[in-house]
Amino acid sequence: MMNTKTPLTDKVKVSILSTMLKIRMVEEAIAEQYKNQKMRCPTHLSIGQEAPPSILSALLTHDDQVVSTHRAHAHYLAKGGNLNAFIAELHGKASGCSGGMGGSMHLIDKAVGFMGSTAIVGGTIPIGVGLALAKQIKQERGLVVIYIGDGAIEEGVFYEAANFSVVRNLPVLFVCENNRYSVYSSLDCRQPQDRKIYELAASIGLQSWHGDGNDISNTFQLCSDAVEHIKLNNGPAFIELDTYRWREHCGPNYDDHLEYRPAEEIAYWKSKDPIKLLTKQLLDSQVIDVSVLNTIKNNINKDVLIAFEKAELAPFPASNTPENLTYA
Amino acid sequence: MMNTKTPLTDKVKVSILSTMLKIRMVEEAIAEQYKNQKMRCPTHLSIGQEAPPSILSALLTHDDQVVSTHRAHAHYLAKGGNLNAFIAELHGKASGCSGGMGGSMHLIDKAVGFMGSTAIVGGTIPIGVGLALAKQIKQERGLVVIYIGDGAIEEGVFYEAANFSVVRNLPVLFVCENNRYSVYSSLDCRQPQDRKIYELAASIGLQSWHGDGNDISNTFQLCSDAVEHIKLNNGPAFIELDTYRWREHCGPNYDDHLEYRPAEEIAYWKSKDPIKLLTKQLLDSQVIDVSVLNTIKNNINKDVLIAFEKAELAPFPASNTPENLTYA
Amino acid sequence: MLKETHQISFAEAINETTEQLMSYDESIICYGLGVNDPGRIFNTTKNLVETFGDQRVFDMPTAENGMLGIGIGAAIAGLKPIIIFQRVDFFLLAMDQLVNNAAKWRFMFGGQSNVPITIRLIIGRGWGQGPTHSQSLQAWFAHIPGLKVVMPSTTEELKQLLTASVLDPNPVIILEHRWLYQQKGNVPIQIDNRWLLSEQSNISTGDELTVVSSSYLTTEAKIALKFLQEHHGISIEHITLSVLAPLNTSRIIESVEKTGRLLLLESAHETCSISSSISHQVVASSFDKLKLAPVVMAKPDWPEPTTYSGTKYYYISAYDIAQKICEMLAITLDIEALQKQGHHDVPGDWFTGPF
Amino acid sequence: MLKETHQISFAEAINETTEQLMSYDESIICYGLGVNDPGRIFNTTKNLVETFGDQRVFDMPTAENGMLGIGIGAAIAGLKPIIIFQRVDFFLLAMDQLVNNAAKWRFMFGGQSNVPITIRLIIGRGWGQGPTHSQSLQAWFAHIPGLKVVMPSTTEELKQLLTASVLDPNPVIILEHRWLYQQKGNVPIQIDNRWLLSEQSNISTGDELTVVSSSYLTTEAKIALKFLQEHHGISIEHITLSVLAPLNTSRIIESVEKTGRLLLLESAHETCSISSSISHQVVASSFDKLKLAPVVMAKPDWPEPTTYSGTKYYYISAYDIAQKICEMLAITLDIEALQKQGHHDVPGDWFTGPF
Ligand SMILES: Cc1ncc(C[n+]2csc(CCOP(=O)(O)OP(=O)(O)O)c2C)c(N)n1
Numbered sequence A, B: 001m002m003n004t005k006t007p008l009t010d011k012v013k014v015s016i017l018s019t020m021l022k023i024r025m026v027e028e029a030i031a032e033q034y035k036n037q038k039m040r041c042p043t044h045l046s047i048g049q050e051a052p053p054s055i056l057s058a059l060l061t062h063d064d065q066v067v068s069t070h071r072a073h074a075h076y077l078a079k080g081g082n083l084n085a086f087i088a089e090l091h092g093k094a095s096g097c098s099g100g101m102g103g104s105m106h107l108i109d110k111a112v113g114f115m116g117s118t119a120i121v122g123g124t125i126p127i128g129v130g131l132a133l134a135k136q137i138k139q140e141r142g143l144v145v146i147y148i149g150d151g152a153i154e155e156g157v158f159y160e161a162a163n164f165s166v167v168r169n170l171p172v173l174f175v176c177e178n179n180r181y182s183v184y185s186s187l188d189c190r191q192p193q194d195r196k197i198y199e200l201a202a203s204i205g206l207q208s209w210h211g212d213g214n215d216i217s218n219t220f221q222l223c224s225d226a227v228e229h230i231k232l233n234n235g236p237a238f239i240e241l242d243t244y245r246w247r248e249h250c251g252p253n254y255d256d257h258l259e260y261r262p263a264e265e266i267a268y269w270k271s272k273d274p275i276k277l278l279t280k281q282l283l284d285s286q287v288i289d290v291s292v293l294n295t296i297k298n299n300i301n302k303d304v305l306i307a308f309e310k311a312e313l314a315p316f317p318a319s320n321t322p323e324n325l326t327y328a
Numbered sequence C, D: 001m002l003k004e005t006h007q008i009s010f011a012e013a014i015n016e017t018t019e020q021l022m023s024y025d026e027s028i029i030c031y032g033l034g035v036n037d038p039g040r041i042f043n044t045t046k047n048l049v050e051t052f053g054d055q056r057v058f059d060m061p062t063a064e065n066g067m068l069g070i071g072i073g074a075a076i077a078g079l080k081p082i083i084i085f086q087r088v089d090f091f092l093l094a095m096d097q098l099v100n101n102a103a104k105w106r107f108m109f110g111g112q113s114n115v116p117i118t119i120r121l122i123i124g125r126g127w128g129q130g131p132t133h134s135q136s137l138q139a140w141f142a143h144i145p146g147l148k149v150v151m152p153s154t155t156e157e158l159k160q161l162l163t164a165s166v167l168d169p170n171p172v173i174i175l176e177h178r179w180l181y182q183q184k185g186n187v188p189i190q191i192d193n194r195w196l197l198s199e200q201s202n203i204s205t206g207d208e209l210t211v212v213s214s215s216y217l218t219t220e221a222k223i224a225l226k227f228l229q230e231h232h233g234i235s236i237e238h239i240t241l242s243v244l245a246p247l248n249t250s251r252i253i254e255s256v257e258k259t260g261r262l263l264l265l266e267s268a269h270e271t272c273s274i275s276s277s278i279s280h281q282v283v284a285s286s287f288d289k290l291k292l293a294p295v296v297m298a299k300p301d302w303p304e305p306t307t308y309s310g311t312k313y314y315y316i317s318a319y320d321i322a323q324k325i326c327e328m329l330a331i332t333l334d335i336e337a338l339q340k341q342g343h344h345d346v347p348g349d350w351f352t353g354p355f
């Protein structure tokens, strides 16, 4: 197969910025609206973690599939998941991407290859590997991206599924967004102090990369290398990206007052806001000007408003829906 | 803590040989008697794999504990497990080490620190780590040895338990007897071709060693280093020892005719019979003579005969035993 | 002996009981995801690490099967671990260690080792908990010999049940309903190490019908039964089933022999449920005393949908219970006052999400 | 349409059915520990890898939860995996993927993806299989909405059940009893893709009592019932329950309305069993038609002991069944001829261990 690398052109940068902005603005709207008590489900926001999926998605095609976790909003939107169906899902409406059955933690948009996110930590890891197995057996193009957190690394099912992906040389890319916390628990009580996750993954047999997920060009490079590695059929790969969740684990608020995370740590990561940095870079280098930026934002804003309006007006699922869904 | 290393003296060598001989002769007696249909339970013999536990046990004290797998006979006997209770257990008798409830795959002799073997692959790994956790919390001396096969490495629970043992710096020694097969399946379809088990273990955070388990002095050295490492409270450790099962996975017979293992491989490993080699070494160097050797064998023989005699004469468990055992 | 009591919530009672137990018996340890975090498992593990130190009270990796097995190993070595899982659903990862090791260890080694662990599982409900945060698997656990299964219904009974569970030499699973945590009750100030796992207790006595409930359904049943008693003079015997396994139905049978009618409130799906088993046992022992077949009200046969509309009729309410009782007694009563006001998907107005 | 049949064993029928299915539908794959090894899962996967290649037929690592999840993923992508576990007991490691993913995937994503997997589980028994190689967990599976649970009783019905399971768009668990593998029966030579999961079938019709059995207990029941019929003229209706979930008891209810007596043979422990559920449903629907309470015969409430003596009275035998029937009919008959000759812990004399 040919070298499939996409260069990080200005155009790609703008598209990455747009994706990040979309995620940020959608998430902020959710946070804002959450208090109205119409989105009645546990909701894990991606604010602060927009960069990795926005960058990686710029390298994916419609042949590529994604599975994700409880914190799936960014992954869903970056892969091109339908916004109206997403917001409707948070509202539990029939027009939701999961027909209202799943809520924030169970998203799907098969049309764009977003094959499902679920709420059991580690639960979709083997699902993603199975999708890749099917690609191999059916000789279909594309790879499967499995998004996980640093917590999911601790589940035995990660180890089992990763091992099999190596044994069968499957087209699968594990992307670990290491935000250093599992709920409120820091890595200290969960993993050995000086052990690097990407090294662990490498020792299982995955070709591995590690980087600062907020560093756009470096992350783009890593992702591009990893995607190419897989597309050349060189085996499954693993990327660990450092990143940071700005708000509470679950819910719309900040929880810095709880002090489970050092204030300097929070400040450090906020200073590396990938959206601010890339915006500045693109403005400074005059790739875009303020009016372009405003147009992007205004369009997103409009879409978000429409999505919420539609979601609120949409009907709930019919009362016989759950029964009908249980068996095919 | 002081350096606790035991040197590999001639005396220790003789004791290792005695242990190996005991295991071999007991196992051969079981194989011989099995056809009489009085030991009515699945039975996984240790013939060919006598060396690792015989060597390691020479370094363990009564403070040290052991858990094991479906293939536990050698581990049980090497740790000093009661022979009569063992043979009675295979016969399902009330005098069996598990009261007849467990059979070959579920052995126990708490008096010598053999805390239990079970038949679910990987099942006792966290049990062993939990025993070590209790030692740490109760500030008790000794370490815990967890025997596993190369197949058990594939279970997520190995990874999970190993990770925790590193996080809490527990006094635990994983001993992987790599006989290259899980039932009839070779490593090829189960683990990546060029991945070393001990390197994988190291990347999880375990201090790791690897060696030929039939090489007595090298294995003694590894074990001694690992035991010392743990006793100095430097953290959990892992030893991978290459070894080979001579007979079928489960049952008393050879199954070389099935050809799932290359004939040269079988021949190679038989040529490295640790008992033959150590016997020769000790005879050649005149540490023992033939009469000493015969005395050792005769004593074992006598013990084995007595064990079988007692086992056959012993009563079965009372009919209300199972009910009474279900709850304490 | 009269016990001094005080008014505290269910969550506070768990916390207080655990603290007293850990002071009383230093072989008790306590761990689980979030045990020492700011949430402290809905405050049920507050102050523990401060009082007992991080050797006895600790957080853990997200590794349910391994961590349960480690608890079993520690229990075999003489510790008494309390292990906490924030949802029953997460605990599905640990079934191998639960069934193949915890439940059988004593049995398969001829009684030489006990496994005195207590597993606290939290049942989620409502506010979009949905298919993976709301399962109630007591029937699974009760099906396995060697396990004890406890489902407290009230703050009053919690302290005794938790104490007896932790001090029991067997593996005990205690299922706590998230919606009980804020309920207040009169709780003995001190634990008593002689407390037993008392299998059932009567909430009320009556002649016309026997109602059996566990966990949060007891709350709904109490509302219904109080209403029927006060407004319509209907006398119903209400028994809470606190210990589901080993299952002892003698008190239920005694009651049914008096009332002739049995309504079983099931918080899980009906097929292979504990209620089906009770129904079978009662029929087997009291066939001739029954005026009609036992009735089971259970969750419908699908997972909890996340959507608000999907939980409206998913759970059994006080109204449903009263309606079913009228049906069983073949009477028509005005029970409209029992219709729940406000949102059906929260335990109380104070709850505003997200978890 | 009359089908041509031939006489083959249960294990051969599994093998033949799988081979025909894989020829018919190339989306079917088959994997599990030992699928391609010399044992070929007791010969049930013979020739598959040779015919269909190692992309579709493969061995796997010892990693039950991961490997089930991988099968679910493959199923979502349109393959139809048959996954084999050599003992139910090992499958306990995979409960998370089974319940949280396989059973719910279709539901929680609003019906957009199906999970057409078939999970073959083997139930062990005897020759010291003991506490970790002999569990029968159909009640667990039947308790979970979204799963189908199949337990074939005879070689005759196997082919249809396995075919319908594999072609079913839902996750299906098919529990195969090790002791059925050698039984011969008349089996249709070809599969038929229109076959349905037929829920129950009548082995015999009769008036005095209804017996329901699944899996190997059908063998024991047939012996008992044949004896009672031939030697004592007692006419019993015998129904095999092949599909335990979703549970449809209509045929059983119809039968009981005729006979008035129900004996349920349960191969698991009684508490929270499928038999308890059937008993409850039958009583609920036919209370007035019952001459006596339904009776459940089940395994005692402890694991299988390894010792020879411990399994002698652990499993239900033809003799036990006949004795219970006499009790239910309040008659005394000579049934001594039903006492099993030879060893009780093997399926036949041909079995000499070790597995
Ligand atoms: C099996 C399981 N255990 C525990 C939980 C509770 N839980 C929900 S999210 C979460 C944190 C996981 O951390 P990580 O994988 O790092 O993801 P992050 O939230 O940081 O994105 C936990 C423990 C769960 N959902 N599933």
Ligand SMILES: Cc1ncc(C[n+]2csc(CCOP(=O)(O)OP(=O)(O)O)c2C)c(N)n1
Pocket (backbone or CB within 6 Å): B070, B071, B119, B120, B121, B122, B148, B149, B150, B151, B152, B153, B179, B181, B182, B183, B249, D033, D062, D064, D086, D090, D093
């Ligand atoms: C969880 C589980 N899966 C499968 C089995 C079946 N089984 C019994 S022994 C065995 C082989 C394990 O291989 P290994 O760990 O290398 O041990 P060895 O037999 O080579 O000593 C297997 C797969 C089991 N007992 N438990």
Ligand SMILES: [Mg+2]
Pocket (backbone or CB within 6 Å): A149, A150, A151, A177, A178, A179, A180, A181, A182, A183
């Ligand atoms: Mg994290």
Ligand SMILES: [Mg+2]
Pocket (backbone or CB within 6 Å): B149, B150, B151, B177, B178, B179, B180, B181, B182, B183
């Ligand atoms: Mg091996």
